[in-house]
Amino acid sequence: MDNYIGVKLVGAVPEKRMAGMFSQVDGYRVIYEDGYESWSPKSVFERAYLKVTPNPDLKSGCSISQDMVDGFIKEIHTTTMGEKTTVVRAVLRNGFEIVESSACVDPKNYSEDMGREICLRKIKDKIWGFLGFLLQAAIGGVKG
16 A cells, blocks of 8 residues: 555534434544535544634635644754854654754854744744645646
8 A cells, every 4th residue: 555645724613423222523624625515523623724814815815824834833842052143943743853053253142042033034934834834735726
């Protein structure tokens, strides 16, 4: 059997389904571009899909937002190396890691907080690009 990776833009509505005679399971009714509908358990759906921010000013109606970028960072680790270099490692929600560094010229001017801020700006710029790539693939497919 061959393995495949895919990304698609779907509509989804939170919905409960019966899991027996007296219990319900949280999940989502999923609506695909061609109108096909399916149902997915909440944990499976939320592991596979990232909610896209509605944007009424765009023809596609959706875009990457600052909240999506900020929320994609799971952990941040900051380290000072030497006397004037800050290194930041961000662990993303999907387990991917981004490492950035910042350094000043004179150790007397060093601030780990400022270095962290600079590194986080660089990291978030990369996340914007990654999420933009995912959204483009979701809208247009992987082959356009």
